[in-house]
Amino acid sequence: MVAGSKRARGGSGRVKLEEVARKANVSTATVSRAFNEPDKVSEEVRQRVKDAARALNWIPNAAGRALASRRTHIAGAIIPTLDDEIFAHQIGGMQTVFSERGFTLFLGCSNYDPDEGLRQAEAMLARGVEALAVVGENHPPELFDALNSRGIPYVVTYSYSKLSPHPCIGFDNRAAFSRMTEHLLALGHRRFAAIFQPDTNNDRVKERLRGIGEALTAAGLEIAAQDLMMGPSTLEFGASSLARLMTQAIDARPTAIVCGNDNLALGALMAARELGLDAPGDFSITGFDDLAISSRLSPRLTTMKVDNQQIGVLAANELLAVIAGRQERAQSREVVPDLKIRESAGAARSR
Amino acid sequence: MVAGSKRARGGSGRVKLEEVARKANVSTATVSRAFNEPDKVSEEVRQRVKDAARALNWIPNAAGRALASRRTHIAGAIIPTLDDEIFAHQIGGMQTVFSERGFTLFLGCSNYDPDEGLRQAEAMLARGVEALAVVGENHPPELFDALNSRGIPYVVTYSYSKLSPHPCIGFDNRAAFSRMTEHLLALGHRRFAAIFQPDTNNDRVKERLRGIGEALTAAGLEIAAQDLMMGPSTLEFGASSLARLMTQAIDARPTAIVCGNDNLALGALMAARELGLDAPGDFSITGFDDLAISSRLSPRLTTMKVDNQQIGVLAANELLAVIAGRQERAQSREVVPDLKIRESAGAARSR
DNA sequence: CTGAAAGCGCTTACAG
DNA sequence: CTGAAAGCGCTTACAG
Structure with missing residues (x-):
């Protein structure tokens, strides 16, 4: 033990990759590869690493991973309110798609206050979201500037306009x-x-x-x-x-x-x-x-x-496509509302 | 320039604390303190640092911060679905409280699949949530084990029972x-x-x-x-x-x-x-x-x-109290549903 | 296919 | 009050 020669620094107490490496008798690089680039590791070693990880009940620390890889696997969504089922359904659709692809979703509600929306966007940016969906275009320019200057892909949802400078997923x-x-x-x-x-x-x-x-x-x-x-x-x-x-x-x-x-x-x-x-x-x-x-x-x-869940699904898919590098920029997608002609509107009475 | 003597390692391209320190003519420690423990920094230096940070448009990298401080300022919530306004309102309440306190919220929907709920909880745990709210007690034991073994505070919402082994925020x-x-x-x-x-x-x-x-x-x-x-x-x-x-x-x-x-x-x-x-x-x-x-x-x-938004607010407050160390464990809170006696139920007809 | 080690961007114990 | 530097837990360029 060389304890004492080093500075005391708590540590999280959690099992870490280094311990998995020690148990599996490999380097930390190999443990990392066994999970992130399994093809680069021999079948046998890979198995040994995975067994060790399971035995120790290791869950990788996302902060360490994010810092080293500059990937967080986090996306964010900012909506006006969850009290309106319209937005709730959108988020539900988005959440499901992101989750399937290994992304965790940050949720922010602005309560229709653009400044609050901006604050939440900044908090998400600081936490390294890889993409962001916001409802509508009514946001302070700083919000879009922050996104653009960092090259974070984003979409505007629920509204759609050919003239919009932003990628839109929604309807006109x-x-x-x-x-x-x-x-x-x-x-x-x-x-x-x-x-x-x-x-x-x-x-x-x-x-x-x-x-x-x-x-x-x-x-x-x-x-x-x-x-x-x-x-x-x-x-x-x-x-x-x-x-x-x-x-x-x-x-x-x-x-x-x-x-x-x-x-x-x-x-x-x-x-x-x-x-x-x-x-x-x-x-x-x-x-x-x-x-x-x-x-x-x-x-x-x-x-x-309007199929709001579908808007959420499309938005998540567009963002994931950009993150994966399959496209440069999120594409706008128009969702067409369905007119339901029913009894409440009829012919005008003649007078 | 000693470039070339070091390994190439991209970097995020983002402005970092070190640059703020250089511009303000202080050490990185001082920049960090100016924001996190302002009392420990002289008025003048603090101002200089803040000016430099603003000028460079610096946003701290949360991964670096999380790794060093072992704090993420992230909380998580897992609900069955957002299609039910009941849960949407809970999340809305929670989100607002967490946001006010500088916490960003991860949202997961299990679609009533306990395994999916567990997967999402694990993803959130890996990303370092400091607290978690889950709806109901119907979750795999592994979920609560993972929480307990890491000492992550949590609450069960929407249901309440004096006999529950979990802290409950909800009604009976x-x-x-x-x-x-x-x-x-x-x-x-x-x-x-x-x-x-x-x-x-x-x-x-x-x-x-x-x-x-x-x-x-x-x-x-x-x-x-x-x-x-x-x-x-x-x-x-x-x-x-x-x-x-x-x-x-x-x-x-x-x-x-x-x-x-x-x-x-x-x-x-x-x-x-x-x-x-x-x-x-x-x-x-x-x-x-x-x-x-x-x-x-x-x-x-x-x-x-039932005041579902209130359930969300109470849940967030309990979790924040534990995170802040004001209490050891989240306390159960009973919310009493209000019986609304109206016309649809009347006296039984005599036969 | 595998390892040694540098580096990601912060915080903080220690020293002054 | 301030700084030099170690350390947080990973990934990855480089070398073999």
Whole structure:
């Protein structure tokens, strides 16, 4: 023992590669190779090393490995919130794919605060994420700068635009809402209202509103100021908004209500029932998301469905392809929402 | 330059602490202290170091730091799925607390496969998580062994039992369903049915069924084999189960239906409406979770509410307390579900 | 195929 | 308060 000649330095107490090497009677290099480049080690030695590792119950220390190899096998995802199942499903899809490929996933929720998102991204970067997925483009430029300057592959999810400077995995929010609006126009509606979640720090919501606006403009229409309701994405706000809209004189009130999501639309439908109104008889209404319940309540809700888990899967696959060097940069992938035409939106009443 | 005398070894290309030290004209030790133990560095030097770090845009390399300090500032959570908002909310709460305290969160979903959960736990352990939260107790013993042998603090969430060998943050699933059953017994019901999600690999569901069973046994009752429906946790399964139950002769069929969650109960209520039946007129029914919609549909659903985000917050706080050395071991915390008595369960009809 | 040893980027016990 | 240097646990360029 030369103890005493060296500085005391705790150590983690965990079994380390060196002990496996000693037990297997090989060098540390060989142990490392037996696991990371098994082809370079003879069958017999490889077996001996693996047996020794198992016997000692060795789990490699990822920090040591990361420091030496400059690989962490960690990816990160930053979403606004897990309270919305839309993002939860995305993360679920991503997590599964990453896990299958030996990657562990860091999760950050910004609670719709771009600065918080940036802080979390930086924490992930410090911890050496090899790739990052963020929801939407609404982030401080520092976030993308940090990613680009380090050459960390990333994707923007949930939104998609051909014009985006970023690789996008998602759908065109604007086009989706234009399409929904056109569906209502085709049904003969001329007076429109919208019930929406807040668009603060939310490029997706802004795009949705823009989509409605463009379709209406093309038809020479627009939404009157008093017919645009914006508030929390709750059943209550949907309900109170519908009630407000319906206080207007019957021949002046909107016949078509485009909601920012199913939740708001369902709330509105509940309020309507209490007011003795119904869709599509008294007004038409649409949602977005196609929640499980939306097709089962009466009236069945006209809405659009996006495969969010698939977005997560595609995002993870793109990032893994870049990490593996199979491609230079993540490619954008468009996911097309499915328009579900159901009972809640019908032909406009003639007046 | 002595280049050439040393082995070539890439390097990450990132700015490192050494460069900050050089620019600030101090040793690497001082740079490290300026950030980690600022009190030990003079005001002036500290400022110089921070300026240099900012100028160089230095982000410390977490692997180097982890290796030297044996701290990673990483925590992990393993849940069955993110498709259930119950777990999503837990993770959301946890994430926020950990993030505030400088911890980054690893997320793993087992998809209800205990082996997959174990694999993910091992991956997290290798990456040096300082604490781990897992949902429920239904995990291979190796998982808890690995945690205990390394002294990694952990908590079991969503379930709670005084008898558990593990620190639990959650509620007593058995007691909750006993309570709900007693509520129905007090309303005069004697013939019970249950519509439940699968109990495979799911100790929480098993406990729920046990809770119902115990309350019924105490009243000299039990659920007949044909009145226990178990299947996927979907609106559809709730609906088809209700239909099946209601095919029985009117004076022989159950008057009280305990559902494993709101989703199943809502499905059942929808089917009832289509069959021209209603609650509480023709039967009473209860759920669990108190989804937003459950109190707004007609009939309003009698159910129980659990603050899942709070479970996540409590879990993170317990783990952080152990990490900080403020306590030896995570303490169990019971969260009491709130019984929401509403219209869907009423007095049993006299026959 | 295998080993000796340098190096990854930090922290920290020790000395001053 | 500050610095020189050892050490954390791996990987890998080099040599054989």
